[in-house]
Amino acid sequence: MGAGYGQGFELTPEGPIIVFPTTLGPWLDYTINGLVIGNIYALLAVGLALIFGVSHLINFAHGSVYMVGAYIGWLCVTKLNLPLPVTFVTVAAGCGLLGAVIERVGLRPLRNAPRIAPLLATIGLSVVLDQSAQLLFSPDPRALPTQLPTWRIAIGGGSIGALDLLIAGVGIGSAGLLYGFLRFTKLGWAVRATALDRDAAQQCGVDVDKVNRTVFAIASALGGVSGLLVGMYYNTIDPNMGFQAGLKGIVAQLIGGVGNVPGAIAGSLLLGLIESYGIALFGTSYRNLFAFVALILILVLRPNGLFAQARRLPPEPLTGTFIAPSRPLVLPKWAVWGLAALALALPLAVQQPYLLQTLGNAWLYALLALSLTLVAGTVGQVSLGHAGLLAIGAYASSLLALDAGVPVLLAVPLAGLVAAALGTALVYPAFRLRGHYVSIATLAVGEIVTLVILNWESLTRGPIGVTGIPPLSVAGKPLVSGQWVYWVPLAVLLAFAALQSRLLNSHLGRTLRAIREDDVAARSYGVDLNRYKGLAFAVAGFIAGVGGALMAHFYSYINHETFPAPVSMLALTMVILGGLGNVAGAVLGAAVLVGLPELFRAAAEYRMLIYGVVLLLLIRFRPQGLLGTV
Amino acid sequence: MANEPKKPLLEITGLTRRFGGLTAVNGLSLTVGEGELVSVIGPNGAGKTTLFNLISGLDAPDAGTVTFEERDVTGFTAERLASFGLARSFQHGRVFGNLSVLDNVLVGAHTRLRAVKPRIPVVGPLVELALALIRPPSVRAEEERLRAEAKEIIALFGERLTPRLDKPAHSLSYANRRRVEIARALALHPRLLLLDEPTAGMNPTETAEMLEIIRSLKARGLTILLIEHKLDLVMQLSDRVVVMDHGARIAEGLPAAVASDPAVIEAYLGHKAVGAANQDSANQDGGRDAEGDASRILVAH
Numbered sequence: 009m010g011a012g013y014g015q016g017f018e019l020t021p022e023g024p025i026i027v028f029p030t031t032l033g034p035w036l037d038y039t040i041n042g043l044v045i046g047n048i049y050a051l052l053a054v055g056l057a058l059i060f061g062v063s064h065l066i067n068f069a070h071g072s073v074y075m076v077g078a079y080i081g082w083l084c085v086t087k088l089n090l091p092l093p094v095t096f097v098t099v100a101a102g103c104g105l106l107g108a109v110i111e112r113v114g115l116r117p118l119r120n121a122p123r124i125a126p127l128l129a130t131i132g133l134s135v136v137l138d139q140s141a142q143l144l145f146s147p148d149p150r151a152l153p154t155q156l157p158t159w160r161i162a163i164g165g166g167s168i169g170a171l172d173l174l175i176a177g178v179g180i181g182s183a184g185l186l187y188g189f190l191r192f193t194k195l196g197w198a199v200r201a202t203a204l205d206r207d208a209a210q211q212c213g214v215d216v217d218k219v220n221r222t223v224f225a226i227a228s229a230l231g232g233v234s235g236l237l238v239g240m241y242y243n244t245i246d247p248n249m250g251f252q253a254g255l256k257g258i259v260a261q262l263i264g265g266v267g268n269v270p271g272a273i274a275g276s277l278l279l280g281l282i283e284s285y286g287i288a289l290f291g292t293s294y295r296n297l298f299a300f301v302a303l304i305l306i307l308v309l310r311p312n313g314l315f316a317q318a319r320r321l322p323p324e325p326l327t328g329t330f331i332a333p334s335r336p337l338v339l340p341k342w343a344v345w346g347l348a349a350l351a352l353a354l355p356l357a358v359q360q361p362y363l364l365q366t367l368g369n370a371w372l373y374a375l376l377a378l379s380l381t382l383v384a385g386t387v388g389q390v391s392l393g394h395a396g397l398l399a400i401g402a403y404a405s406s407l408l409a410l411d412a413g414v415p416v417l418l419a420v421p422l423a424g425l426v427a428a429a430l431g432t433a434l435v436y437p438a439f440r441l442r443g444h445y446v447s448i449a450t451l452a453v454g455e456i457v458t459l460v461i462l463n464w465e466s467l468t469r470g471p472i473g474v475t476g477i478p479p480l481s482v483a484g485k486p487l488v489s490g491q492w493v494y495w496v497p498l499a500v501l502l503a504f505a506a507l508q509s510r511l512l513n514s515h516l517g518r519t520l521r522a523i524r525e526d527d528v529a530a531r532s533y534g535v536d537l538n539r540y541k542g543l544a545f546a547v548a549g550f551i552a553g554v555g556g557a558l559m560a561h562f563y564s565y566i567n568h569e570t571f572p573a574p575v576s577m578l579a580l581t582m583v584i585l586g587g588l589g590n591v592a593g594a595v596l597g598a599a600v601l602v603g604l605p606e607l608f609r610a611a612a613e614y615r616m617l618i619y620g621v622v623l624l625l626l627i628r629f630r631p632q633g634l635l636g637t638v
Numbered sequence: 639m640a641n642e643p644k645k646p647l648l649e650i651t652g653l654t655r656r657f658g659g660l661t662a663v664n665g666l667s668l669t670v671g672e673g674e675l676v677s678v679i680g681p682n683g684a685g686k687t688t689l690f691n692l693i694s695g696l697d698a699p700d701a702g703t704v705t706f707e708e709r710d711v712t713g714f715t716a717e718r719l720a721s722f723g724l725a726r727s728f729q730h731g732r733v734f735g736n737l738s739v740l741d742n743v744l745v746g747a748h749t750r751l752r753a754v755k756p757r758i759p760v761v762g763p764l765v766e767l768a769l770a771l772i773r774p775p776s777v778r779a780e781e782e783r784l785r786a787e788a789k790e791i792i793a794l795f796g797e798r799l800t801p802r803l804d805k806p807a808h809s810l811s812y813a814n815r816r817r818v819e820i821a822r823a824l825a826l827h828p829r830l831l832l833l834d835e836p837t838a839g840m841n842p843t844e845t846a847e848m849l850e851i852i853r854s855l856k857a858r859g860l861t862i863l864l865i866e867h868k869l870d871l872v873m874q875l876s877d878r879v880v881v882m883d884h885g886a887r888i889a890e891g892l893p894a895a896v897a898s899d900p901a902v903i904e905a906y907l908g909h910k911a912v913g914a915a916n917q918d919s920a921n922q923d924g925g926r927d928a929e930g931d932a933s934r935i936l937v938a939h
Contacts (some may be wrong), residue, residue: 333736333808507771514770515781517756518741525734533826534693534720534749543763637736 046280076112077232107228265313393454427553
């Protein structure tokens with residue numbers, strides 16, 4: 009999950025194109041393009057569906073495997089000058105091996121952990137892979153030349169190139185091979201048996217680990233080949249290409265119904281066509297918006313996918329949640345007050361502006377962590393798009409101050425209200441979802457926020473961003489010095505932390521935690537899930553919105569990339585590090601993850617890698633975090 | 639004795655729920671009168687828990703009606719039914735694992751919150767949030783009252799739960815978790831209590847204790863619908879017994895009459911005669927237990 013924005017897939021088919029001047033011609037081209045892209049999504053989505061089938065895991069590392077496939081292909085083509093078929097075999101083998109490793113590291117040790125744990129582990133793995141690629145190959149895009157001839161066949165006004173045919177061939181061929189494998193081989197039977205009922209399969213002597221390993225290897229081989237093909241298709245690859253692609257695979261899979269292999273293929277082709285036609289109608293910059301809006305619509309209207317049968321037996325969720333049982337460290341009151349006083353007094357003793365600024369930044373991130381720990385920890389709705397709330401708050405406050413002339417001191421709380429209202433409204437459709445689906449929906453909402461900011465130029469100034477944001481000022485005196493950059497965020501943080509602790513001590517605390525523990529039992533005792541999830545998201549939105557607003561006024565410049573998806577991931581790592589639901593833990597997590605790398609002057613490029621590794625280790629070895637879950 | 643017509647509290651007519659090709663509940667009708675204790679028995683897979691889910695609003699029927707206190711509540715949500723005074727326990731136990739025993743029981747009283755949760759449309763949630771943060775005296779008094787009452791309910795179970803008030807529910811024994819569930823249900827002040835196998839996994843001593851508790855609840859006038867496999871408990875407690883098989887009611891009446899009903903014995907023994915493996919798919923895992931059920935019903939008889 010890297011900062012893969014704006015990369016996407018550009019429509020730049022190379023080679024001479026013979027287009028007959030008919031009105032249908034461009035549409036045929038868009039159709040062919042949609043189907044080709046759909047085929048690429050299908051290679052990803054089929055793998056995701058297979059993995060979900062046997063392990064009930066949505067593999068967020070899949071996009072990174074795709075990126076690795078592209079880079080292995082790049083090495084084979086440009087460094088080793090291997091012939092194309094050998095390149096394909098190498099990519100498939102390399103990625104297959106990587107898949108087996110992911111299964112071993114990300115899934116198997118967490119087999120008995122709550123289901124969200126392996127999902128978070130794959131996010132960590134994805135960060136590690138993307139960042140490693142960035143360190144090894146530099147973040148800059150590279151050309152991946154195709155060795156295929158560049159002729160194109162004109163068909164009824166449109167045209168098809170050799171690469172289009174190759175992609176179609178690989179897509180259809182691998183679907184056929186997969187069908188044969190699942191249908192006619194013993195291991196394929198074992199895969200299907202495991203997908204139907206893992207425990208029963210194990211009882212019958214199926215080596216479930218082997219099945220999982222095989223499925224991850226096959227899925228990853230397909231994903232890697234898909235990356236190679238895309239690299240060739242656009243003649244460019246970069247270390248962050250996997251993030252968007254992986255999301256598209258997940259979207260395609262959800263359209264078809266999770267775990268449904270033919271559905272994944274159909275969903276992918278549909279998604280490819282939707283995008284291609286959408287671009288034809290609205291333009292390229294909207295491309296990803298279609299996918300995520302389609303995702304939200306599917307999740308809300310047909311949460312089991314387009315092809316699911318009518319309502320099924322409601323699943324009886326197992327009791328217990330991903331909140332690791334723990335005895336949280338409860339600080340005595342005097343210790344809390346003491347620490348707060350110490351933190352407030354720090355600028356009197358230490359006058360290094362750099363240190364104060366770093367810690368001030370940590371307190372700002374702590375606001376985000378506070379917000380996320382309420383939603384993901386207390387209510388158990390693991391949000392992967394939390395940075396979107398920061399973005400809403402930041403833009404709301406900046407635009408209110410700049411365009412509406414609202415004083416900054418008033419704009420900040422107003423921005424909190426905007427983020428609370430907008431954030432809750434955006435996530436509202438996802439309230440009826442559970443587990444993985446909540447995470448995916450919030451991820452999509454986060455992406456949608458970024459894309460709307462990018463595209464709604466009349467309001468947000470689009471890709472240029474907002475410049476000259478006025479600083480916070482009291483009585484005409486701007487609070488920009490090192491001490492204020494430290495004090496203001498800290499004061500706001502302490503106030504919100506106190507408020508949140510008070511909330512957790514009230515009846516709302518137990519009600520929200522009851523929803524997390526067992527939403528069915530909570531409903532049976534009269535707890536209206538929408539009402540309380542809404543309340544939690546509103547409070548969380550307010551806190552994060554104020555945090556984002558403060559950031560905007562301190563940074564003085566923001567754009568749509570100021571709060572990218574990795575920030576959401578970072579917030580999640582902070583929250584898990586501190587202990588889910590734990591207010592003090594959120595503050596500690598932010599201080600450790602934002603403050604320490606900065607203070608140790610760890611090179612900025614290693615920082616994301618460190619976060620990924622920390623996330624992986626936490627999930628594996630200390631899911632309750634440092635201070636314990638509440 | 640107790641089966642002369644009373645004002646029906648719960649009335650179910652023609653209730654049906656299908657899952658694909660399987661009809662879990664098939665045209666079932668049932669009434670529970672005020673103050674009555676009615677037991678639902680039947681082999682595993684007979685549709686008893688599905689029936690409970692339909693009554694308590696966790697699942698919606700394909701056909702039929704549920705009337706609660708003379709109000710048609712078919713298809714109402716579980717949270718709404720809870721506010722009407724319907725409380726239930728769950729077959730496999732669904733306590734809030736990371737909440738303390740006391741908090742579990744307090745969540746049971748959620749529908750009775752008034753001071754902190756005024757019935758105001760639209761802005762109600764925000765008012766609730768503000769009241770929870772400001773905590774005026776009325777809110778604090780209500781919370782104190784509910785806490786005291788929750789402790790009283792917990793004390794019904796003697797020394798089983800009281801020493802563990804602040805322990806998280808996941809640390810409790812299986813039997814204690816079932817007790818927490820019942821305490822939580824009582825905190826709702828139910829008009830109707832649905833108990834889904836309250837003694838599952840309990841040893842004879844614990845079962846006898848639970849029997850006494852249910853008996854005392856009944857003596858207090860509480861209306862109870864009970865699913866139970868332990869037939870001796872059913873025979874001792876029930877005013878009426880309803881026997882389900884394959885989603886339908888196959889017998890109903892006084893405990894003693896039901897136990898000697900040929901159709902009931904057939905339902906239990908039939909499985910044994912035909913052999914568990916060849917059973918209808920509706921009984922997937924029911925066959926295994928049918929023999930046990932059959933022998934138990936004969937013992938009870």
